[in-house]
Amino acid sequence: MSMAGTMTDTAAVRPRHGVVSRIASFLRKHPVILIGGAVLLLFIVIALLAPLLLPDPTRINPVQRLRTPSLENLFGTDQFGRSTLSRTLNGTRISLTVGILVAVVTTAVGLLFGLFAGFLRRIDNVIMRLMDGIMAIPGILLAIALMSLFGSSIQNVVVAISIAEIPRMARIVRSSVLVIREQPYVEAAVTNGTKLPRLLWRHVLPNIAAPVIVQATYVFASAMIVESVLSFLGAGTPPTIPSWGNMLAEGRQYLQRAPWTIAFPGACLALLVLTVNVLGDALRDALDPRLSRSGR
Amino acid sequence: MTGYALRRVLSTVPVFIFVALFVFFLLRITPGDPAIMIAGDQASSAQIETIREQLGLNRPLLDQLLAWAGQLLRGDLGRSVFSDIPVTRLIGQRLEPTAMLALVAIVLAIAIALPLGTLAAVRAGGLADRVVMAFAVLGFSSPVFVIAFLLVYLFALSLGWFPTQGYVPLSQGVLACLHSLVLPGVALALLYASLLARVTRASLLEVLSEDYIRTANAKGLTPARITIRHALSNAAVPIVTVIGIGMAALLGGVVVTETVFNIPGLGRLATDAIQRRDYPVVQGLILVFSSVYVVINLLVDLSYVLFDPRVRY
């Protein structure tokens, strides 16, 4: 009753603090997101600083072949004498780059397809059959085939992985759109003559943001794994660039003699992917606990 | 078959058509001449010409498409460019290891995931729940080959309990075959099991909060009966759905696992073929893998009627 008056007053007086303080209190309530975000940030910092602070990861030094980890070479050296530490930390760059780019591309294209399919019934069927078809081909196989045809490069890796991930994102966007379309507030906005762009921006996008963000996080994690698998099979990042997948492929024969060449990149990969997945779970629980039903 | 079943089966047709078309165009949309791609950089122009003839790449596109369709309908997947063996025969030869590996992985995954997921749901919030879910997240965050290396290092190289690689065919004994598949099977199963455990837990948790579980408790039924007969049977549909969808991840993982463990199956065939630019084989394998996935998901959909009497054909 009398409370309502005071509430609107304070809101009018302090508009600026809204976003920042909301984010801060959100993080305080969900410590997992804070920690996960911090670890991710750490990896990003490493990725940015690695080429500046560490020795050249491609520099060959045959004298120092296969040294076990020591004070001189914290992570040891591989069969060409290259510093595993430098290669591992530089590998962060590839994984993060591919992961983030794939997430962005997948979200953008997935949104496009999903929105079209959700709003335009005529092409809904066509788009969904297309998505089903792409999903029917196991992602790794699809990616390898594409890579072998178009050649090895980071751009191609991003495109190939994105193609495999887009259908799931499109489905998620489409289901959300189908639900939102029926909501009374959308109907009201349409009756009021709201034009489509504004409708999308103010009514649709904010409400599909939650599942899309969560899925984008999972795509980020999945992309990093797929990139490493592709590189491991020789169909991903060119071998001249130090990526974790490449390191694992090269170190394979030395599993017994020099396990550190595999252990460190493997552990880093698992840790980074784990962080992103945990972030995804925490975001899902924070933004909309109902999403956990899909079990992803 | 009644309406729903028939419609469901028919809905797989566009998917098959899409995959077939995709595979057809895959080769032909590359930048550059597909025949050269296949023959390789060192090939002579005569070799390139032979390949072009063999695959009919010099004919108009429409002709090629019709020929391809005709081939597929006859069950002819062409011949390997590398070895000149019919693709179907190659696939037949390498089918057993992959099928056994997949079977071992699926059985292991379900056997691990269902009980653990159920435990996590029933003891939600407790230590068991957190531990199981932590392992599950770790399980699908680690790429299959990293887990594979770990397993090989521990159990093959250090302890010597299992072979580091290779496959023992069934003809040499079921136990020997299974023994050779333990490490690769576990590596593959862990990924699948993690997905399943998460879904099992989520689905079961939702079911356990339903009113009819309260009724079951009010009747004084034992926890075991409630969990298994009342809860799991209702949670089955989402779980079985993920078993179907997770198959894609499993099939992808097969490719990697066979490479790591040197198993002469379809996955290895795929990577070899891709490296050798043996496109008829690649095409055939994509078709086979996709078909398996589609059929399994079809079976999953049709199986819902077993779990939920409200689904009527």
Add this chain to the structure above:
Amino acid sequence: MQQPVLSVEQLNVSVQTANGWCPIVRDLSIEVAAGETLCLVGESGCGKSLTALAIMRLLPRGARIDGGRIRLGGVDLAALDEPALRNVRGRDLAMIFQEPMTSLNPVMTIGEQITEGVQRHESVSSVAARARALELFNKVRIPDPQRRLAAYPHQLSGGMRQRVMIAMALACRPKLLLADEPTTALDVTIQAQILEMMAELRAEIGTAVVFITHDLGVVAEIADRVAVLYAGKIVEQTDVVSLFDNARHPYTRGLMRSIPRLSRQAGGAVVDRLTEIKGTVPAPTAVPAGCAFSPRCASATEQCAAEPFAEPLAPSHLVACWHPETAAIAANAGGAR
């Protein structure tokens, strides 16, 4: 005097809120004799369902019993561990719920849902259990019972499902049945049938019943005794006739007065406005100290700042009020029959 089937003393149940545990049910004491029907009446949120769930020891997460004794046939339920409780539930103590739609397992036949209860508590063969299920179906008047054994809940109507629930609950002839608003979700005509059927069964099996409702019409129909709940406390407890003819607590009187009536008042004046009780029920987190009803009560004085005791104004007529109304209720303010 025969021991009461159910004896609840000073039951306290609280619920977890953002600010800690908040008491919902406070110092609740009721007794039910064998074969008797006690109606627990009150508005939404007054703690009726929680009371029943507390008796069953089936409180959901976020609710707990803070104190009090619950005795069923002399056995202290609080002293029993979970396995022992599971033996009691379904056999001596049964409960039916408000939502027949969601209270039955959708993937099990209703036949199985009854036989499993029977076979859990009695060592009978499955054939005998099936026979019992058929017998129960007949008792609750489910048409074509033989075929219905293999039916699934979604194939039945709401009224039919509630009959199945009742059959399930009474399958092992429990000493006490807790019914949490079983007819609220049903059509009025079905409601009448269900109530009638429950009354017959009750007479036949001799089960004591605690019937939770907010509908005074239902109370008039089936109750032997009534307990009126306000903000988690029992404000009046007596037999049904005394309640309708001689309610003493201002809240109960208010409830009686607010029953819509078609007839004219004495003197020919037309009743054209619904009488209401001024104010609203306090939220559980904001219950006033002392008598919870005092802010809305016309007879409130300073004395009401202290919690009133449950005074027996007549044998078995308890009222928790400092100023129970003594005037006879006007002639035309009667039951809702």
